[in-house]
Amino acid sequence: MGEFKVHRVRFFDYMPSGIRALAFNRDIERIAVARMDGSVEVFHCSDRFFQEKIIPGREQCGIEGLSWVGERLFSAGLNGGITEYDLTNQKVKYTVDAYGGPIWTIAGNQQGTHLAVGCEDGTVKLFEVNEDKIQFERNLDRQKSRIISLSWHPSGSKIAAGMMDMIQIFNVETGHSVHRLLADRGVGTSRSKECVVWSVVYLSDGTIISGDSVGMVKLWDDQTGTLIKSHNVTKCDVLALSVSQNEDSLVAGTSEGTVVQFQFISMVLGKDDKEWVRTRTFKNHTHDIRAVAEITTAVVSGGMDAQLVVRPLLDKVEVRSAASALRKIHFPHRRLVSCARKSGLMLFQYPGHLELWRLGESEGKGEDDIHLFVKRNPEKLLHLKVKGEDHIRCSAVSPCGEWIVYSTASSLRLYRLHCDNNNVSITKVLQISTELSANQLCFSSDSSHLFSASTQSSVHLVSLSQSGCKFVGTLKPKSGERTIGIRESSKIIPASEDGKWLASANSDHEVHIYNLQTRKAHCTVPVYSSAVTAMGIHPTTNCLFMMYADQQMCEYSIEQKQYTDWSRMVQRKGLHRFWMERDTPCLNVMFNPQHPSHVILHDTYMLCIIDQSLPLPDDKTQFYNQLTLKSLPEEQRKSHSHAFKVCKTFKDILCVELMSDQSLVVVERPLEDVASQLPAPIKQKKFAT
Numbered sequence: 026m027g028e029f030k031v032h033r034v035r036f037f038d039y040m041p042s043g044i045r046a047l048a049f050n051r052d053i054e055r056i057a058v059a060r061m062d063g064s065v066e067v068f069h070c071s072d073r074f075f076q077e078k079i080i081p082g083r084e085q086c087g088i089e090g091l092s093w094v095g096e097r098l099f100s101a102g103l104n105g106g107i108t109e110y111d112l113t114n115q116k117v118k119y120t121v122d123a124y125g126g127p128i129w130t131i132a133g134n135q136q137g138t139h140l141a142v143g144c145e146d147g148t149v150k151l152f153e154v155n156e157d158k159i160q161f162e163r164n165l166d167r168q169k170s171r172i173i174s175l176s177w178h179p180s181g182s183k184i185a186a187g188m189m190d191m192i193q194i195f196n197v198e199t200g201h202s203v204h205r206l207l208a209d210r211g212v213g214t215s216r217s218k219e220c221v222v223w224s225v226v227y228l229s230d231g232t233i234i235s236g237d238s239v240g241m242v243k244l245w246d247d248q249t250g251t252l253i254k255s256h257n258v259t260k261c262d263v264l265a266l267s268v269s270q271n272e273d274s275l276v277a278g279t280s281e282g283t284v285v286q287f288q289f290i291s292m293v294l295g296k297d298d299k300e301w302v303r304t305r306t307f308k309n310h311t312h313d314i315r316a317v318a319e320i321t322t323a324v325v326s327g328g329m330d331a332q333l334v335v336r337p338l339l340d341k342v343e344v345r346s347a348a349s350a351l352r353k354i355h356f357p358h359r360r361l362v363s364c365a366r367k368s369g370l371m372l373f374q375y376p377g378h379l380e381l382w383r384l385g386e387s388e389g390k391g392e393d394d395i396h397l398f399v400k401r402n403p404e405k406l407l408h409l410k411v412k413g414e415d416h417i418r419c420s421a422v423s424p425c426g427e428w429i430v431y432s433t434a435s436s437l438r439l440y441r442l443h444c445d446n447n448n449v450s451i452t453k454v455l456q457i458s459t460e461l462s463a464n465q466l467c468f469s470s471d472s473s474h475l476f477s478a479s480t481q482s483s484v485h486l487v488s489l490s491q492s493g494c495k496f497v498g499t500l501k502p503k504s505g506e507r508t509i510g511i512r513e514s515s516k517i518i519p520a521s522e523d524g525k526w527l528a529s530a531n532s533d534h535e536v537h538i539y540n541l542q543t544r545k546a547h548c549t550v551p552v553y554s555s556a557v558t559a560m561g562i563h564p565t566t567n568c569l570f571m572m573y574a575d576q577q578m579c580e581y582s583i584e585q586k587q588y589t590d591w592s593r594m595v596q597r598k599g600l601h602r603f604w605m606e607r608d609t610p611c612l613n614v615m616f617n618p619q620h621p622s623h624v625i626l627h628d629t630y631m632l633c634i635i636d637q638s639l640p641l642p643d644d645k646t647q648f649y650n651q652l653t654l655k656s657l658p659e660e661q662r663k664s665h666s667h668a669f670k671v672c673k674t675f676k677d678i679l680c681v682e683l684m685s686d687q688s689l690v691v692v693e694r695p696l697e698d699v700a701s702q703l704p705a706p707i708k709q710k711k712f713a714t
Contacts, residue, residue, distance in 0.1 A: 030688040032384050036403065037373045037679065039361060039694050040702055042082075044327025047316040048091035048098070051270060056318060056325055057098055058333060059088040062376055064416065065100065065110060066357075070320055074335055075556050075574035075610055076358035077532045080115050081416040081434060082376065090131040092140060094154050101131040101142050107152065107159065115418075115464060116434045121159060123150050130174050134181040139197075141184055143172025149186055149195060165200045168193060176227040183247065185233050187222030192235055194247055204250035208237055224266040226275065234301075236263030236277050242287070244301060256303055258285050261707055265317045267324075274338075275301065276324050278314030280707055283307065284326050284336065309334045309353070312706045330703060331355070352608050355677070355696060356629060358558065359419075360612060362680035362692050368426030370406070371690065376416040379431060381407035381442070381449075384690065406449045409440070419465050423472040424685075428454075428489060430475060432463040437477065439487075439494060455487070455494050467518045474541075476527060478516030484529055484539065500527065500539045503546040517557060519614075522564035526583055530557040536571065538583055548586045553579070561614035565621050572611040572626065576604060591637050598641050603648040604669065607631075615683045627681040632672040632691070642667040 042062040049056045054071040063082025068074045088102045098110045105127055111118040125144025133140050133154070140152045140159060147168040152159040165184070174187035183203075184195045192206040208220045221238040228234070232253070233245040240259040245252055258277055265278040275287040286305040291298060312329035319325075322341045327333045335352040363372040373380040383404045387397035407429075411417055415433035422429050429440045429451065439455035463485075465478040475487040475494070486497040517530045526547070527539045536550035536557060555573040562569050568589055569581045577600070580592040588596075607628060615625040622638040642648055646667055654662050680692040 029683075030387070030397070030686075032688060032690045033675070034371070034384075034403070034690060034692040035695065035698075036382070037362065037692050037694060039356075039373070039375070039679065040699065041331035041356065042376075043312075043315070043329045043331050044333060045088055045315050046091045046100075047318040047325060047327060048093050049318040049320050049325070050093040050096070051321070053096060054321075056320065057091050057093065058327060059091050059100060060331075061087060062416070063088055063102075064376075065091070065098070067098075067112065068333075068354075069556065069574070072555055073574045073576075073608070073610070074333075074352060074354065075558065076354075077556065078112060078115050079357065079359065079418075080110055080117070081418050083416060084377070084414040086414075089127075089129050092131045092133040094133045094140065095137050097154075099131060099133070099140060099159075101128040103127040103129075105144075107131065107140070107142060109159065119158065121152075121161075123152075123161075125150055127171075129171060132175040132177055132184075134177045135179050136181050139181070141175050141177065143175050143186060143188075145171045147171060147188075149175065149184060151197070163200060165195045165197075166193075166202050173222055174225045176225045176233075178227045178231075178247075179229045183227065185225045185227045185247070187225040187235060187237075189219045189221060192222055192225060192233065192245065194233070194250075204247060206233070206235075206245050206250055206252070208235070208243070209241070209252075209255075210239060221262075223262060223264045224277075226266045226268045228268065228272050230272075234266060234268070234275060236266045238262045240279070242266070242275075242277050242285075254301065256287070256301075258303075259283070262313075264313060264315055264328075265326075267317045267319045269319045270321075274319060276317050276319050276326075278317040278326055278328070280313045282310035282312055282314060282328070282330075282706065284309070284314060284317060284324060286324070286338075307336050309336060309351075311700065312703060329706075331699070350606070350608060355699070356679060356694070358610055358612065360680055362682075363421045364680070364682040364684065364690055365422045365424055365426035366682065367424045367685045369684065369686075370422055370426045371692070372420060372422040372429065374417055374420045374431070377411050379407070379409040379411075379417070379420055379429070380405060381409070381422070381429065406444070407442070407451065409451070412436075412438070419463055421466040421468060423468040423475075423489075424470055425472040428468065428472060428475070430466050432466060432477070434462060437462050439475065465516050465518050467520055469520050469524050470522045471524060474520075474524075476518050476520060478518045478529060484516070484518060484527065486541075486544070498544050500529070500544060501546070502535075502537045503549070517560055519561045519569075521562040521567055521583075523567070526562055526567060528560060528562060528569050528583075530560060530571075532556055536560070536569070536581075538569065547583065550579075550581050553577070558610035559612050559614045559626070561616065563616050563621075564618055570614050570616075570624055572614060574610050576600070576607055576610075595641065598643070601642045601646070601648050601669065602644050613681060615681070617683065617687075619687065625681070625683060627678055629678055630673065630676065632675060632678070632681055632689075634670045634672075636666075636668050636670065639666055639668040642669060 042060040046059040058066045063086035065080040067078040088100045100108045106120040108120045109118045125146045127145040128142045130143040149165040151162045153162045170189040186193045193202045194204040210220045224236040226234045231247040243255040259279040261280040273289045277285045284307040287301045288304045314328040317326045323337045333354040361374045369384040371382045385403040386401040388400040420431035440451045443450045463477040467476045477485040484500040488495045520527045530536045538547045540547045555575040560571040571579045580589045609629040611626045617623045624635040626633045682690045
């Protein structure tokens with residue numbers, strides 16, 4: 026596998042933001058996630074839940090709800106505005122003020138014609154969804170308390186609104202309330218304590234299901250306005266509800282961190298009389314579950330502990346595979362760390378600032394011949410705060426360590442770094458407006474050029490020199506056409522070591538290759554059914570190595586414009602099932618100049634070296650075989666070796682980078698450290714304590 030000196034970095038204090046809302050779009054198999062820092066993420070459910078898009082948040086921009094209308098995504102929050110997102114360019118399209126104070130909930134009808142929002146001033150406001158923008162239509166009858174939750178009847182004729190101590194049913198055509206359902210505060214509850222109806226679901230048969238702050242899931246009849254049945258789910262709050270498409274399954278998320286499933290089933294075999302019965306309880310969270318969504322074959326939940334949990338419903342899974350396994354997504358599917366390979370610097374990206382660190386130095390070996398003595402500790406050189414309210418979208422430090430660049434939704438800023446012993450200073454070189462704001466940033470290996478993957482599905486080139494910088498030109502695909510629709514997304518843009526080639530991938534699964542000398546499109550890699558998660562260009566062969574969300578891999582010869590023989594062999598023989606069953610995508614592709622046949626990959630849980638000179642393992646071969654090889658004599662090892670060498674020493678990996686001195690930088694963020702910084706969960710009495 027080879028030996029590396031490893032800088033094991035654990036001082037990147039990245040803290041994922043809690044999840045506030047979920048919205049599932051069944052037509053395009055996408056789920057949108059809103060976090061408490063105002064950011065919105067879009068995951069592709071049928072592509073191993075790969076994180077396709079990230080729209081960064083803004084300061085003081087909390088989101089309370091999300092809603093899909095067709096392929097358009099809307100959000101609303103406590104700032105009182107309704108926001109539509111430009112998913113093609115991954116930014117806010119526009120924001121409309123509802124003029125009702127803070128907005129607590131948003132819901133779209135199934136017909137895709139209207140949005141309803143529940144406001145602090147007690148109004149339910151209807152907005153018509155037009156082709157270019159939404160337009161206010163009218164208010165429904167004003168209530169005395171804020172509107173906490175909303176749900177449309179599938180026909181679009183009625184709306185159920187949850188609030189303090191009651192549920193109101195509105196006729197959409199007249200705007201008047203037709204029924205008032207009073208929520209019980211529970212036995213032994215103080216009269217002064219209000220019952221908050223956190224979530225409501227309106228079924229096609231007229232049943233309204235509510236979840237409230239006294240821990241009850243209640244079923245109501247919208248015709249008579251009476252309570253049908255109630256289920257005591259928890260001693261705390263039921264914060265979120267979601268129903269399946271055919272309305273035979275319901276899930277409820279609680280403040281205890283549990284998800285409870287109800288199913289609409291017959292209690293007596295052979296009879297048609299059905300009722301809602303509590304069937305399963307899942308415990309995959311430590312804190313409040315603020316949002317749940319029942320998708321085609323699984324339950325997705327998220328909350329204060331910041332992890333997105335995908336729990337498969339095995340009775341709805343036809344074929345059990347890696348795609349139907351329990352999945353927990355803790356970290357973004359993108360890189361938050363950039364390394365200056367030639368100068369030993371690291372740039373950490375936080376939402377509102379950047380930190381620049383110098384790696385430590387070591388000397389000699391410890392008593393175990395594995396750990397090294399630290400000669401000089403890592404040192405924080407710079408804390409760069411973002412100007413304005415926008416959060417950072419992407420950032421990079423040049424290989425030589427002299428340039429730092431970051432981009433927000435509204436601007437791109439380039440700085441020159443001056444290091445004089447322990448004195449560090451920066452000079453702002455470039456500030457560019459929205460036209461050059463980037464979804465991804467990359468420097469050439471000699472730090473002479475900056476590549477900016479823009480929101481307009483193109484790559485901008487900026488020349489760097491001691492005298493400053495200069496915009497050189499824009500690389501565009503051969504067709505010159507901009508793809509329109511939800512699939513268009515940001516790029517992954519590796520450049521070749523010799524400065525001749527640049528590859529660009531978008532979430533339409535297209536990979537374009539450009540010749541940097543002619544500044545023209547060279548070729549396009551055949552489109553694959555899964556998204557590209559990482560790629561790199563080999564420094565000697567100039568072959569493009571690509572990793573996909575479904576764990577497949579390909580190698581493409583740029584000069585010959587075709588897949589390599591090794592890549593064709595991989596597709597012909599297939600990859601080991603242990604490799605294919607991994608549930609996190611590869612985030613970086615690296616190459617070792619001392620061993621040209623080695624490709625270095627990593628995901629959240631492992632570091633892998635693929636030796637292309639060795640045979641591929643089949644499913645009968647022992648995949649994790651390092652210990653077995655160590656026990657064999659030297660002459661027998663070769664016959665038992667295969668191409669994949671996996672290291673699981675490191676956990677919760679955010680970044681791995683191979684430096685110029687052949688050392689590895691491994692940035693870890695242990696989940697125990699993340700959990701220790703979360704607020705305390707609800708105290709629950711345990712048995713025998």
